[in-house]
Amino acid sequence: MPRWGMVIDLDRCIGCGACVVACQAENNVPINTEDVYHQRRAIEWIRLERYWEGEYPDIKARYIPVPCMHCQNAPCEPVCPVYATYHTSEGINMQVYNRCIGTRYCSINCQWHVRFFNFWEPKWPDSLKNQLNPNVTVRSRGVMEKCTFCIQRIVKAEHQAKLEGRQLRADEFTTACAQACPTDAIVFGDLDNPESRVARLVSTAVNERGYRLLEDLGTEPSVYYLKKVDLEAPVEEHSSH
Amino acid sequence: MQRYFRLVLFAAVMLVVLAIPVAAVLARTYFLAPTTQPVKAQPIQFPHQVHAQAMGLDCTFCHRGAITSAQATIPALEFCMSCHKVIPWQGRPELEKLVQAFERGQPVQWNKVHQLPDHAHFVHAVHLNFGFQCSDCHGDVAAMGKPGVKQVRDLRMGDCLTCHQQNGARTDCSVCHY
Numbered sequence: 001m002p003r004w005g006m007v008i009d010l011d012r013c014i015g016c017g018a019c020v021v022a023c024q025a026e027n028n029v030p031i032n033t034e035d036v037y038h039q040r041r042a043i044e045w046i047r048l049e050r051y052w053e054g055e056y057p058d059i060k061a062r063y064i065p066v067p068c069m070h071c072q073n074a075p076c077e078p079v080c081p082v083y084a085t086y087h088t089s090e091g092i093n094m095q096v097y098n099r100c101i102g103t104r105y106c107s108i109n110c111q112w113h114v115r116f117f118n119f120w121e122p123k124w125p126d127s128l129k130n131q132l133n134p135n136v137t138v139r140s141r142g143v144m145e146k147c148t149f150c151i152q153r154i155v156k157a158e159h160q161a162k163l164e165g166r167q168l169r170a171d172e173f174t175t176a177c178a179q180a181c182p183t184d185a186i187v188f189g190d191l192d193n194p195e196s197r198v199a200r201l202v203s204t205a206v207n208e209r210g211y212r213l214l215e216d217l218g219t220e221p222s223v224y225y226l227k228k229v230d231l232e233a234p235v236e237e238h239s240s241h
Numbered sequence: 242m243q244r245y246f247r248l249v250l251f252a253a254v255m256l257v258v259l260a261i262p263v264a265a266v267l268a269r270t271y272f273l274a275p276t277t278q279p280v281k282a283q284p285i286q287f288p289h290q291v292h293a294q295a296m297g298l299d300c301t302f303c304h305r306g307a308i309t310s311a312q313a314t315i316p317a318l319e320f321c322m323s324c325h326k327v328i329p330w331q332g333r334p335e336l337e338k339l340v341q342a343f344e345r346g347q348p349v350q351w352n353k354v355h356q357l358p359d360h361a362h363f364v365h366a367v368h369l370n371f372g373f374q375c376s377d378c379h380g381d382v383a384a385m386g387k388p389g390v391k392q393v394r395d396l397r398m399g400d401c402l403t404c405h406q407q408n409g410a411r412t413d414c415s416v417c418h419y
Binding site for chain 1: 362367370411413416419
């Protein structure tokens with residue numbers, strides 16, 4: 001049984017936003033208009049957090065792509081009154097849309113703000129009507145939605161392996177965000193398969209400069225980040241923890 | 242009696258009002274069950290009987306996607322015409338419709354018989370690969386004649402789950418719902 005995970009190398013991330021666009025296209029995420037942002041109801045299964053480091057003119061833009069962390073000890077799961085969000089045997093935090101009644105407790109309990117509520121019936125411009133992915137449910141008004149690690153691709157690859165009578169190969173497929181990333185900053189795969197790129201990164205680079213967002217909350221996220229390597233940065237006091 | 246008239250009237254009205262949703266649910270379960278739906282009219286009365294029974298064609302001869310993909314797929318008109326261009330069609334109204342559609346380059350708008358909701362994803366290939374026959378879910382389509390194909394199995398979630406449990410398949414929500 002695989003255990004899916006992701007490594008995001010912030011040293012490679014250039015903040016282009018291709019992952020965000022690819023995710024929107026793959027997962028039938030509605031188009032966010034300007035007023036949706038003003039209302040803070042934008043839906044972005046993976047979002048790009050930008051922050052500034054330093055003072056002008058010595059200022060640097062830093063980016064962190066933030067998908068759902070797929071915590072192994074997820075705070076969103078125990079609060080759902082109808083078990084609409086649950087953990088699959090493959091380590092994915094899933095949202096069952098047809099079971100969700102929209103209490104939004106899960107999004108309140110999520111510290112990463114990666115759960116999104118459909119306040120309206122999703123709408124697409126007419127020119128995009130035919131680009132919807134038939135393998136992904138279009139979520140209706142009143143349900144939560146979130147990153148699924150592109151489960152439709154996982155299921156498809158697993159079915160294909162089953163049809164060919166073999167085991168799932170390492171890095172046979174990847175998520176839409178990882179596929180679209182021009183600098184290969186996002187790596188997705190099976191953490192339990194030692195041959196997969198993600199497992200190799202976890203056993204090497206993650207030991208040197210890896211961390212997980214809000215790791216100290218103890219939720220065991222499945223998404224690892226690799227720290228930016230900044231050669232010009234002043235040498236920090238080595239902090240122990 | 243006069244004294245309790247309003248109370249009795251109120252109780253009677255409430256009973257009727259409360260009975261409406263119950264009756265609606267029962268009606269939905271019994272009268273609107275997928276298996277009791279009338280046969281849907283199709284643009285061309287396609288005789289499965291002739292193709293699958295008399296000719297003895299395999300289901301997957303036309304529904305090729307069933308062995309390889311999620312959808313069973315309905316063949317393109319070109320595929321029908323690979324046989325039907327040599328089969329005389331003059332004077333046979335249903336076949337004339339087929340040939341006319343082919344000549345105009347218009348696809349036939351078949352009506353879907355087995356409707357699954359959008360949030361349920363069914364994959365034909367893995368079920369057939371496991372060893373199921375088409376008829377396990379679709380019934381004896383070969384014997385369904387001119388009126389058209391009818392849904393014979395409930396195919397609601399309980400039906401799927403029972404079969405999954407009996408055959409040791411996963412019953413994780415995310416197996417079908419994503």
